[in-house]
Amino acid sequence: MPVDLEALYPRLIHLMLDTVFVVDANNQIVFVSDACEALLGYRAAELTATAITDYMHPDDLAITRASIGRVMNGQSHVDFRNRFIRKDGTVVHILWAALWSEQVNARIGVARDVTALRKAEEALHFLAHHDPLTGLTNRLLFTDRLSAALRVARRGTCSVALLFLDLNDFKGINDVHGHAAGDRVLCAIARRIEGCVRETDTVARIGGDEFVVLLTGIQSREAVSTKVQQILSIMDEPLDAEFHRVDMPSCSIGVACYPEDGEDADTLLSHADSDMYRIKRLRSAGGRNARGHA
Structure with a gap:
């Protein structure tokens, strides 16, 4: 019996350790995978229909908006980093891979928590100097x-x-x-x-x-x-x-x-x-x- 892969896709997305976001042209979150709770402390239902920019670190808004503009113009972005504010007020460093989908008229991004990596990089930089x-x-x-x-x-x-x-x-x-x-x-x-x-x-x-x-x-x-x-x-x-x-x-x-x-x-x-x-x-x-x- 053949496997119905399309039926598996939603379950597979929620199994991913990285968080999947789907965000429309107005920066509203249309979909977010279950991994968002580990990443930002919010359940998926709390994030859906809210502006993704509301959770960004204010100091990173300008560079993030520039990145969003490039993605919406058709340039995929696979190595962009910024910071978000978690529900408990702490800061998380995120590595993004994102692209714009004409099919769904939204950008699709995969977010990975790189806070530990960032701290390790800062420690190495400090030790070097x-x-x-x-x-x-x-x-x-x-x-x-x-x-x-x-x-x-x-x-x-x-x-x-x-x-x-x-x-x-x-x-x-x-x-x-x-x-x-x-x-x-x-x-x-x-x-x-x-x-x-x-x-x-x-x-x-x-x-x-x-x-x-x-x-x-x-x-x-x-x-x-x-x-x-x-x-x-x-x-x-x-x-x-x-x-x-x-x-x-x-x-x-x-x-x-x-x-x-x-x-x-x-x-x-x-x-x-x-x-x-x-x-x-x-x-x-x-x-x-x-x-x-x-």
């Missing part, structure tokens, strides 16, 4: 931001300064208290430095115990010196009791300003690095109580 221990910007992203800041500075609309910070005697913390304690100290230092700068500035960890700070919009070298002293002062404060008698390491800070100390990223970083080692030598010659910048 940030230090996994401290969460600070890494060398790659810092270099990009420094290059961008220098492009603006060359137009005469912004000044740039670099601070190169190296911890003194940090190895002793790892040797005496262990690397786990050392990692916790590095994270504490990262938060302290971040607390000293503006959101428009950038703090990066570029080595084991080396940090760099990109300052933009600096008005004078005196302002840079003030920022250095602020960081040194916060670094002078002891660690919290939870660190169990681990002493806060001192630091040496080298400075480079555009354009006096260099006009490109490599020259500025090299100058700040050299200045840091000059400070470190002065500290060694002057004893532990020497300040980290002169």
Whole structure:
């Protein structure tokens, strides 16, 4: 006995894990498969005869309307992403495949929940541009931001300064208290430095115990010196009791300003690095109580 495939189609559609939408030219939902409840939290009966745009994230309405226009003009769209607001108010990321059907005078779309994929992509992007221990910007992203800041500075609309910070005697913390304690100290230092700068500035960890700070919009070298002293002062404060008698390491800070100390990223970083080692030598010659910048 032959199988009546047409009779099976409705049941097959409702068996799909992805959600099938049929939407007319006025954006009214004509049909939606049962998977919509897992996707958006609404039962099919709640969505039918309502505007699909009512459930879209407002920030994605413009790009979604543009996509709808292309589909209605006969261009299938198989890789479009946007966000919808679920019944419980949470946001779901959706991947769409859609086409316009002249036969039913409506567009047919298949929606897949890619929220987990989106979160994984964001996590990978973060890891590619940030230090996994401290969460600070890494060398790659810092270099990009420094290059961008220098492009603006060359137009005469912004000044740039670099601070190169190296911890003194940090190895002793790892040797005496262990690397786990050392990692916790590095994270504490990262938060302290971040607390000293503006959101428009950038703090990066570029080595084991080396940090760099990109300052933009600096008005004078005196302002840079003030920022250095602020960081040194916060670094002078002891660690919290939870660190169990681990002493806060001192630091040496080298400075480079555009354009006096260099006009490109490599020259500025090299100058700040050299200045840091000059400070470190002065500290060694002057004893532990020497300040980290002169």
